[in-house]
Amino acid sequence: MKYFGTDGFRGEANVTLTVEHAYKVGRFLGHYYQKENHHVRVVIGKDTRLSGYMFETALASGLNASGADVYELHVTTTPSVSYLVRKEAFDCGIMISASHNPYFDNGIKVINGQGFKLEPEIEEQIEKYIDGEIGELPFAKREKIGRCFDYSKGRDEYIEYLKGLVKKPFDGKTVALDLANGSAFTMAKEIFESLGAQVIVRHASPNGTNINRECGSTHIESLQSLVYDTGADVGFAYDGDADRCLAVDDDGKVIDGDHIMYLCGKYLKEQGKLKDDTVVTTVMSNIGLYKAFDELGIRYEKTAVGDKYVCENIMEHDYSLGGENSGHIIFHEHAVTGDGILTSLMIMEVWLSGGKPLSILTKDLVIYPQLLVNVKVKDKIAARADEDVQRAAAEVEETLGDSGRLLLRESGTEPLVRVMVEASTDELCREQVDHIVQVLKDKGHVLE
Numbered sequence: 001m002k003y004f005g006t007d008g009f010r011g012e013a014n015v016t017l018t019v020e021h022a023y024k025v026g027r028f029l030g031h032y033y034q035k036e037n038h039h040v041r042v043v044i045g046k047d048t049r050l051s052g053y054m055f056e057t058a059l060a061s062g063l064n065a066s067g068a069d070v071y072e073l074h075v076t077t078t079p080s081v082s083y084l085v086r087k088e089a090f091d092c093g094i095m096i097s098a099s100h101n102p103y104f105d106n107g108i109k110v111i112n113g114q115g116f117k118l119e120p121e122i123e124e125q126i127e128k129y130i131d132g133e134i135g136e137l138p139f140a141k142r143e144k145i146g147r148c149f150d151y152s153k154g155r156d157e158y159i160e161y162l163k164g165l166v167k168k169p170f171d172g173k174t175v176a177l178d179l180a181n182g183s184a185f186t187m188a189k190e191i192f193e194s195l196g197a198q199v200i201v202r203h204a205s206p207n208g209t210n211i212n213r214e215c216g217s218t219h220i221e222s223l224q225s226l227v228y229d230t231g232a233d234v235g236f237a238y239d240g241d242a243d244r245c246l247a248v249d250d251d252g253k254v255i256d257g258d259h260i261m262y263l264c265g266k267y268l269k270e271q272g273k274l275k276d277d278t279v280v281t282t283v284m285s286n287i288g289l290y291k292a293f294d295e296l297g298i299r300y301e302k303t304a305v306g307d308k309y310v311c312e313n314i315m316e317h318d319y320s321l322g323g324e325n326s327g328h329i330i331f332h333e334h335a336v337t338g339d340g341i342l343t344s345l346m347i348m349e350v351w352l353s354g355g356k357p358l359s360i361l362t363k364d365l366v367i368y369p370q371l372l373v374n375v376k377v378k379d380k381i382a383a384r385a386d387e388d389v390q391r392a393a394a395e396v397e398e399t400l401g402d403s404g405r406l407l408l409r410e411s412g413t414e415p416l417v418r419v420m421v422e423a424s425t426d427e428l429c430r431e432q433v434d435h436i437v438q439v440l441k442d443k444g445h446v447l448e
Contacts (some may be wrong), residue, residue, distance in 0.1 A: 003130065004123040006306045006412070010098050010107035013051035017106055019058040021130060025094075025108055026062020028129045030146065031137045032122065033068070033091040040068035043084055043151060045076035046096035047183045047241045050208030051106045055096045059108070060148050067140030071151035077183040077242035079339035080158040082115040086336070087157070092118070097183070097241035100218045103209045115336045116315075117308055155187065162191055165334060166345055168352045170197035175348075176235035176248070178223040180216025181206040184242035188341050202226050212239065217246040217327050217340075220254050228252045234351065234358060236344040243307075244327035245340035247347055249358035257325035258289040260343060262365045263358075264329070265298050265321055267350045273320060273333070274298070280313045280322025280330075282306070287405050287422045288367045295364070305412075307338050368404065371429035372420040375440055376447045380410040383417050383445035392439040396421065396432045404428070408436065415447070 003009045009025065011017035033040045042063055046052035052075075060070045071090070073081065078095045085093040092112055098105040110118035128134045140146060175197045179185045185204045192199045202222065203215035215222050217237045227235040227248045235248035247255035255263075261279050268274035278299040281289065285302070293300050301319075303309040307328035314322045314332050323329035328338035335342055347358075354361050377383040389408075396406045404423035411418060417440065421432045440446050 001120070001123060001127055003127050004120075006308050007099065008107045008109035008117070010101070010105065012104055013049070013055075013106045017108070019054055022055045022058035022108060023062040024130045025110070025126055026059040026068075027066050027137055028062075028126045029092060029094075029110065030063040030066025030068035030140075032125070034066070040066075040146070041071065041090050042068050043071045043073060043081060043088070043090045043093045043154065044096070045073040045078070045081045045093070048075055048181060048185065048206035048208065048211050049096075049098070049103050049106055049240075051104075052096045055106060055108065059094060059096070064146035064148065065139055066137060066146070067144045068146045070146065070148045071154065072148060073151050073154050075183060075185075076155050076158075077187065077339070077341065078109060079243055079335055079337050079342065080155060082111050082337045083158050083161065083335065084154045085111050085113060086115040088154070089113070095241060099241050099243070100212055100216065100239040103211050103213070116311065159187060159191060162341060162345060163194060165342070166195055167349060170195045170348060170352075172196075173234070173348075174198045174200065174230070174232045176200045176202070176223060176226045176230060176232035177204075178202050178215055178217075178226065178235065178237035179204045180212055180238050180240055180242075181210045182212065182216065182238065182240035182242060184238045184341060188236075188238065188242070188344070191341060191345075200226065200230050200232055216240065217244055220246050220248065223248050224252050224254070234347070236340075236347075238340040239327070242340040243338040245329070245343040246327045247344065247358070249362065251357075251359040253359065255347070255358060255362065257323050257327045257329060258286050258367065259362050259365060260327070260329050260347060261285070261321065261323055262289055262292055263350050263361060264331070264346055265293065266296055267353065268320055269296065269298060275318055275320040278317070278319050280310050280319055282310060282324050283407055283409075284420075285325050286367050286370060288365060292365045311336065368422040368424065369426045369429050370420065370422045371426070371433050372418060373433050373437060374411070374416045374418055375437055377415060377417050377440065377445045378447055379445070380415055380417050383440055383443075384408065384410050386440075386443055386445065388443055389436065389439050389445075392436050396435060399432060406432070406436075417445075
């Protein structure tokens with residue numbers, strides 16, 4: 001599609017994503033959900049980016065002009081929008097965020113009435129309307145014009161929902177939080193403190209331009225130093241819209257999405273709550289996770305990269321758990337999208353129930369060294385399908401055997417072939433990646 005990707009309409013504010021785009025998205029959605037004797041209701045949230053205010057206003061104006069009422073959550077998390085859409089039966093929800101991207105980017109994530117990402121066929125219609133391929137939509141008139149309402153109480157409802165999921169208080173525990181100067185900057189601290197934890201926060205002063213800047217889940221080293229310096233029992237880092245979470249254990253080691261799926265998959269299986277003893281992963285999960293799951297008798301599915309595909313697989317089979325190693329984790333019993341704060345609360349449950357430090361609970365998971373190289377090519381399909389490249393890939397797979405793996409794929413959005421190898425040593429990873437990259441060069445596929 002031209003504008004919408006796997007995570008909504010994203011681009012640099014007022015460059016590739018403008019207020020005119022946002023207004024038209026609002027106009028289309030306000031019209032699309034109109035039914036006889038039905039007044040459209042849409043809930044909107046945003047993260048802390050400077051451009052969020054203008055996009056919020058533009059979207060609301062478009063929605064109101066088409067006759068929809070807008071309920072403004074203001075600064076909130078993406079999963080809270082998904083939760084409230086379902087709980088309060090909104091026609092759809094919109095989150096204004098570019099997730100872990102820098103502040104000058106922004107995005108429009110549309111969430112359907114079931115709390116999932118908007119259907120591609122509707123996104124295609126929105127694109128046609130933006131480009132003038134669909135005729136002008138009628139304006140609402142007189143008493144049919146929509147209104148805007150302050151809906152801050154929706155955040156409070158969501159906070160109470162999360163707190164209600166916690167089985168044991170956090171009394172006596174010290175928790176460090178890196179809030180990425182983003183959506184969770186007040187919410188997470190409030191939740192952990194209300195549950196009895198002593199909370200130490202960093203990057204909780206958003207100014208519109210510092211979201212994700214050398215902080216949050218994409219800069220986990222900041223949280224590692226915070227845990228080390230303060231002696232905290234555990235640390236959690238979120239991204240800009242708090243739909244992902246990474247953790248740091250008591251030894252200062254990173255607990256990534258694979259560790260989280262290992263911890264929670266094992267725990268849910270022991271509790272008899274892991275549907276079909278299966279966890280849904282993407283192809284980017286580490287081979288070490290699969291070997292650990294084999295030892296535990298846990299099955300696994302592998303989807304394409306993207307929490308959208310993980311979610312689709314979970315919903316199709318009614319599985320309990322799935323996610324990405326980047327920290328998008330879906331706990332199907334409680335949510336239908338990745339939720340960073342929920343994930344941190346589930347990790348706390350596993351830790352407190354196990355009675356051992358996280359560093360001990362994850363010791364049987366051995367993460368293999370990994371090397372990923374993105375190769376810019378003239379034609380990614382032709383490069384990937386080249387017989388000599390395929391032959392080199394087969395040679396690498398034979399060399400690695402059961403002690404490693406190769407992932408060779410095209411980028412979905414860029415002219416790149418991604419070469420990823422996991423092996424027993426960093427040296428072996430480099431050797432095998434270089435072998436395939438050299439063949440790509442020798443065959444003339446690489447753009448110098």
